[in-house]
Every structure is written in C-alpha cells, then in structure tokens.
Amino acid sequence: MMADVAHRPITAIVYADGAAFEALLEETVRNLAARGLRLAGLVQQSIARPDRRKCDMALRDLATGRLHPISEHRGEAARGCTLDVDLLLRACTAAEPGLAAGTTLVVLSKFGKVECEGGGVRGLIEAALERSIPVMIGVPAINLRPFKAYAGEFARLVPVEDFHPGLFDEALAPGVC
Numbered sequence: 001m002m003a004d005v006a007h008r009p010i011t012a013i014v015y016a017d018g019a020a021f022e023a024l025l026e027e028t029v030r031n032l033a034a035r036g037l038r039l040a041g042l043v044q045q046s047i048a049r050p051d052r053r054k055c056d057m058a059l060r061d062l063a064t065g066r067l068h069p070i071s072e073h074r075g076e077a078a079r080g081c082t083l084d085v086d087l088l089l090r091a092c093t094a095a096e097p098g099l100a101a102g103t104t105l106v107v108l109s110k111f112g113k114v115e116c117e118g119g120g121v122r123g124l125i126e127a128a129l130e131r132s133i134p135v136m137i138g139v140p141a142i143n144l145r146p147f148k149a150y151a152g153e154f155a156r157l158v159p160v161e162d163f164h165p166g167l168f169d170e171a172l173a174p175g176v177c
Helices: 002-007 018-034 085-098 122-130 141-154
Strands: 010-015 039-047 056-061 067-069 105-108 135-140 155-159
Touching: 010 018, 010 141, 018 039, 018 105, 018 135, 039 085, 039 122, 056 085, 067 085, 085 122, 105 122, 122 135, 122 141, 135 141, 141 155
Parallel strands: 010 135, 010 155, 039 105, 105 135
Antiparallel strands: 039 056, 056 067
C-alpha cells in the first residue's frame, strides 16, 4: 500500500450520489482527525435553506475550521448550478497555507466542473504534491474521464463502495509522510 501511495499520491473516490458521498467524507474526516492526523484541504457542507429550492454550499477549511461560502443566490426560480467560481477560488487561496509542514493528508470534496475546465482545487492538488503530501478527493463518476486526463498515473481510483479510511493506514503511519 505504501508503494502505491508513493507512486499514486492521489486517491480518487469515485461516486455517483453526491449527498451520500458528502456524508461519507465528513465521517471519514472526523475519524482521521480523531486518530490525530493533521488534515488540510476543503470539505463541502451543504446547508439546507427552507426558503430556497437549492441548498447553500460552503467549504470548511480543515486546517483552520473556517467556513467559506461558495454559493451564489440567483433567485427562487433559478435552476442549475449555484456555485460562485470566484468564491471557490478565494477559498482555495485561503486554504493553501494549511498545507504546512506536518500535514498528513489533503482532503478535497470534489473534482467538479470547474476542475474539469482547468481551475478550482487543481492548485491545491498541485501544491500538495509539490510538498509530498498525499491527496484524497471525491470524483463524481460523470467527471472520471477528465479527472483521469488530469491526474494520469498519479491517481489510484477507488469506487466509493470499496472505500474505507484504512486504505491510508500504512502510508500515514508516523514517520512515513
């Protein structure tokens, strides 16, 4: 396993159900933090709004705990994505200092449309790899092809049904990272 993480430092959890993956990722982050791992990155939190059709999205910076809103409210009749790309990029910029010495793992919620187009959390992935910090990221099945084109041989793909936090045990042992 350690050799796999060294050669493939990005673990991509491939999923189809975004809400279920968000819950799984939150539980995983909680468990890893409880084990004393120093985490950095951005994890999405969906905030239901009873007066709105769509939930609000925020990214929680795992290094600081700060919440970064990333939704654009476009009115009650709005359909489609409500992501404010500028707010996403600001959250990414604010999270980069969290990739400090001693960081064990960078966790990112999603390789989404913005990342498929060349932006979003790509800078955080690259900064983590430059610092030899492994990355765990969710990849919606619909974005798998662009993710593979981006990450290539640096990623190992894990279907969500096969994912468990123990995948990182050997690689994240004290003194390894």
